[in-house]
Amino acid sequence: MSPEAASLPEGILAHHFASLERQNEAMRLGMWLFLATEILLFAGLFTGYSVYRFEFPLAFAECSRHLSLTAGTVNTIVLITSSFTVALSIHFARTDQRRAAVVCLALTILLALGFLGIKAIEYTAHFREHALPGKYYAFEEVKIPGAAMFYTLYFMMTGLHGLHVVAGMSVLTWLLWRTNQGRYSSRYYTGLELGGLYWHLVDLVWIFLYPLLYLI
Amino acid sequence: MNEVLRRLLFLPDQASTFARDVDRLHYFVIITTFIMSTAVGLTAIFFFVRYRRRSETQTTPHIEPALWMEALFVGTPLIFFTLWFFLGFREFVRQQTPPSDSMDVYVMGKKWMWKFAYPDGPNSINVLRVPAGRNVRLLMTSRDVIHSFYVPEFRIKQDVLPGRYTQTWFNATMPGRYQILCAEYCGAGHSIMRGEVIVLKPQEYENWLAFQHRGLVATQDAQPTALDFAPPLGNMVDQGRRIAAEQGCLKCHTTDGTRHIGPTWLDLYLRRERLNDGSIVVADEAYLTESMMDPALKVVEGFQPVMPSFQGKLAGPEVAALVEYIKSLQSDAVRIGPSEGPAYAPIRGR
């Protein structure tokens, strides 16, 4: 190891771990377990979706046609790209290119904002049409049983996903700050990596939401 | 044998064709359970007596079970449990499949009463009359929350769901009266949501049916409702309910949303009522009180001013109780909504 590399910041070893390596492994395992819980959290809504789609296929198809496919597609592209930039930022951090890592993270956050913006525009449109969930449903164009249920699911799923986007953004902002301080390097980048994992999960969920909601 | 075990286990009478078969499996299962738990307990005690600690420094050999032993541990329960399953499931499928010659009765559960309707026949509340020896299918739904139709003597139970139908069936063997209990928790009146199945001899049943066809709808089988059995519970709402019944308000007002001589009380509180002079009032406490004291002052559009004044007939607290009662009559979120009621389905193969 070059002396230069040795001066790069390392993680702090807690007293109860035998080695940094082990500690990183523990953190990564912990994160994956956390992601598993997130997956099961969404699974509840996906179950609801499957059941009601099974019961009301017509209503679901009809309602889905009233969502903006363009907005959905653009958002998919935005989110995929943001996932890509996060992956890049980790790559740059671990190859000691701090500037590039920071830029990539900033880009990710911008893309996330873009995603939320587009979602907000969609939501506004739904509000205007009264295509709202549950008892607020008063959408003139679709009046078949099950339509309200579609919008309930639509709002719950995108809403919960949106919350995750916001949470992910906050994490990324914090990571951006720390990366800028030079906390992550080829010798230690676990924190950044875990944040990235979370963001990828947000992307994963959307990859399924997109066809299920917009493309029936 | 059957009788002894039945009494020993406190099982109720066997009044349907299922009961005996279910009970037989019940005996088998419970006896196995007893034997196994006692055996395990006794073995533990035996080992304790036999292998007491003799000295504080005693060491013991390392023992691992042989493979055949573990196989036994897995195999025995597995065989028993699978056997239970097959015996039980055969019976279960039978209970879930009404025979195609069953007569239908429609059941509606509602907080906290049971309503029964016969095709082209009478309706009744809380009393279900069926002929003995005949297959009866119940097609059931609920008006508000989940209830469960339970007749212990028949060994049948089926949840009753809002917005959709469920079914069950039975064939009662012994004429008599059997209690219907609600077995799914449904609120304050859950434990008094009781009804009765009256199993009649076939001929008596025919007579009853014929008699019912003669009368007016309003006089058909007017049964007291569960609420009449409900003891005073002590709070304002319950007092109000009692007073409303005593004072005869319910002769003209309904609490379930239907229109009668007077407007329904369901969702009345804070409703915007249009009066016959075209103006609109909000039915707040003041208006409700006023309507009892001076009904003719503000008459609701579409109704006749026939309500008597209760000035002087109701004490202050009574009025307050009535108002509280009316306020409590808010329909649940569970209403007949955009999705229409479920469909009727004939029994498969009929």
Added chain:
Amino acid sequence: MGESGSSGRANVALHPDDRHEEHAHSAIPYVVVWIALLAFTALTYLTGKQHLGAWALFIALAIACLKSALVALIFMHLKDSSGMTRLVFGTSLVFVGILLFFTVADVATRFRPATPAGAPFGTERSRPEGLLEHEMPE
């Protein structure tokens, strides 16, 4: 849960993903995956517009699965991470599957009137013989 040897800590160290070795970590896979994801999105979009009927859902989900596999394997480094993390991820998917399977199986095999109105596979909307509308148990 592999190692059952007795050698302790060193042995338990879970396969480190070669990051202390300095061989150049490349960004090219990320770019490739990104492009593939975009392509797949386009594909979903196009097939989605075709109204392929029963196949539409299947195709859309198949593509979504492919996409998420790419994200998980490459972006999330599942490809070269320890067996345990893979197991965790896999297990969570299995349990999602269980939840979905039994719940949908229930709805699909129920007593038919037990599904609400509007469900196309429900039965004929007939009234029981002789029972007029207002007499239906409310």
Added chain:
Amino acid sequence: MRLSEDDSHALAGAPAAPTYLEDGTTVMSWLNTRDHKRVGVMFLVSVILFFFLGGLFALLIRFKLLQPGPFFLDALGYNRMFTLHGVVMIFLFLIPSIPSAFGNFVLPLMLGARDVAFPRLNLFSYYLYLAGAVLAILAMIQGGADTGWTFYTPYSSTTATQVLPVLLGVFILGFSSILTGLNFIVTVHTLRAPGLSWMRLPLFVWGIYGTSIIQVLATPVIGITVLIVAVERVGGFGLFDPARGGDPVLFQHMFWFYSHPAVYIMVLPGMGVISETVAAFSRKNPFGYKAIAMSSLGIAFVGFFTWGHHMFVAGQSTFNAGAFGILSMFVGVFTAIKVFNWVGTMYRGAISFKTPFAYICGFLYFIVFGGMTGVALATTSLDIHWHDTYFVVAHFHFIMVGASVMAFLAALHYWFPKMFGRMYPEGWGLVAASLIILGFNATFIPQFLLGNFGMPRRYYQYPEHFQALNVASTAGATLLGFGFLIILIYMTIALRYGQRSEANPWGSKGFEWLTASPPPTHNFDEIPTITQMPHDYRTHEPPGVIRVA
């Protein structure tokens, strides 16, 4: 062997480290601790508190049921009472009881670790637990909810009582439970002492490991489910509203997807305790170690396939009933393996009948009876008669009180010297144990009969022919209450005035006894190298030979 720097600093010869109890005695030093042992003790105190609260509710329920008609409580009050009893006992007592209290305390000790993997998260999990508890108590103060602990919609989404804080409380408690589970899984994977291979893990660790898997995988689903109900209550839109085609049975699927596996969260740790104590008090190696260990995983896995047995009469399809019926039969087999192997452990042992052993005997009897009545309930056609009657109530109390609480008490007595360095009074221990086992039978056997007789549960009033059995049950509950009260009293006294115990009063060869009692803050002066299976009583050698690196 690799050691961290800390290890090499804390080498032998250093003055004996202060015990974790003495290391800082201010309130803040507890509230802000990272020490898994202190977190464990805080959990222990809290869950015991809530157990007594829940028990108080139980006594009120039983008191009301002395009379068939209205008596003592009104209908609403009664409904609130059993809801609070269920919620407190399950979410505030039983789920965190053994894993969060004893698991936290002894699991790292058993692994030869200095702490759990994420100590700060561990403390956070305790505060989440407190927050959830506060919400639940808030709901109680405001009048309480009346839905039953199962929150079935549409009742729960329409009733006027304080369901919302309870739902949020459950959500938060779920988080706490997830974090604990996550922490334990990572700890077991990364912090085992040298020489401690998977097949040498103490069986308690296997039990907790299985539990943790369930906690991580099942709890999120209840989280989202109660959130949906909360949204339905507040926002007026949800997935379960029948007026809009919503399916109340879907709620039940999602609820039981968590809550059936959750019953194994409640019993697996208890089984772990029994595996430890039965070996320690029989002074025998666990019979069929592998079978017991693997059946924990088996239960954790197969437990996910049986949830529909709560819904046989709920409008679920016949196909599903069959599938869940047969799958429920398989879980029973895993428990059976354990039971037979525990009994086998006593074979040719050297058994000493101390208080924990009394609870072991109770446990064995109750879990077989309670478990087999569970299998009986899973026998589809029988469940039609039994569903939602007192038979079910008796079944689950047999397991949750008869088995899990007995295991909790066994653990409390077994590890009390480990935790506090003092002994409880043995005589009183046996008195309380006999009282509890007797009272327990008197309380719940009549309830089995009531169920057969046809008395539905959650009944405020009941037809008069049920009264005799109800009175019997209430009498039993009173005995039971005295039993618990005695324990509370002597344990509180023993905490201050109990006789000082040796480091290993039981002569146990569980790994947690390799360090002092009570342990020092860092658990081990040196991390032991494990050279044997746990509970190997062939020799008197301690199972871990301490080597200096």
